[in-house]
Amino acid sequence: MNKRIVMKIILFIFLPTTVVSVFSVYETSITTYTEIPDLCMSNKCLIEIYETYSVPLDLFVLALNLIIPLTTLFTLLITIDSVKENKSTATIQRHLSTYNTFVNFLDVELAQLKTINPSSINKVIWFNRMYMDPNNNNYRVSPEYIRFMEEINKNITESNTRYMPGKHSDFKYKSHQYNMIAVFNNIGMDISNGPRLEFFELEGELLKLIEKTNIFFLSKEKEFNIKDRVYS
Known part of the structure; x- marks a missing residue:
């Protein structure tokens, strides 16, 4: 009443x-x-x-x-x-504190990376995709983010399988770039395709950033392992 x-x-x-x-x-x-x-x-x-x-x-x-x-x-x-x-x-207050910690962490990490443009990372989207319901203090890892990590490893595994050094390799780097760009976009990473070696370096830094962020913010909830890349 x-x-x-x-x-x-x-x-x-x-x-x-x-x-x-x-x-x-x-x-x-x-x-x-x-x-x-x-x-x-x-x-x-x-x-x-x-x-x-x-x-x-x-x-x-x-x-x-x-x-x-x-x-x-x-x-x-x-x-x-x-x-x-x-x-x-x-x-x-807790939501703002956690989000500010997340943003500050990314700012520090991005400042150490050479190929990633900080403006291409939408921190709000990444933060909200990572957790179940951060607005209500539910900081369990979201199913959506788990699928995102599974898609990363799925693309890496497929590309590793197709890759063979030499002329007869079934690895198509442009198709690989297209797939990875689509996956990264799911958490607010707006990147474009590029020359093979430049994209490989950019992709590596993005994967490193994701891995460190997961360890810092999600290690108590779930442990993610990103597969090693054999292709180049």
Whole structure:
């Protein structure tokens, strides 16, 4: 139940009941020609007061009996909202902290690599593909990322199988480039095809970057091994 609704119910019960009770006391005093007594704590006095004003008093007590549990409910709702807000704040803070660590790590690693243009790496896409639900602090490795790693190894294995040094090799480096570009694109790596040896070097640095990132961020969850490349 919404706390605004509870508050409205409390006011709806308390205000009219208070007004009616006060008005009833006033009317009773006029009708019975009874003055509102001064403060009196004796048993006889209290009995007389209750007998004279029993209806408004009972009405007021009934209102209090209804309001007390509603007030308790209202307090509980405020407490629940406060807990939810604190939890939400903690979730956001952890998400930002983890993401900033990820970005800083990549910035440091990319600065050491020669062939990768840092602007070709979409860090947001990579981060979100890596984990199940980072926005809600679920940092388990995602099935999508597991498939991504499997596709990398699948392409490397196929190219290794086709590769034979010499003229009779079944390895087609342009087809290999096309396949690897498509796989890298799945985690936000926007690269283009190029001369055979240049692409081989770029591919090697990308695989090295992926491997180090996996070790740093996913080693507690899952261990990935990228196959060695025989082709060149």
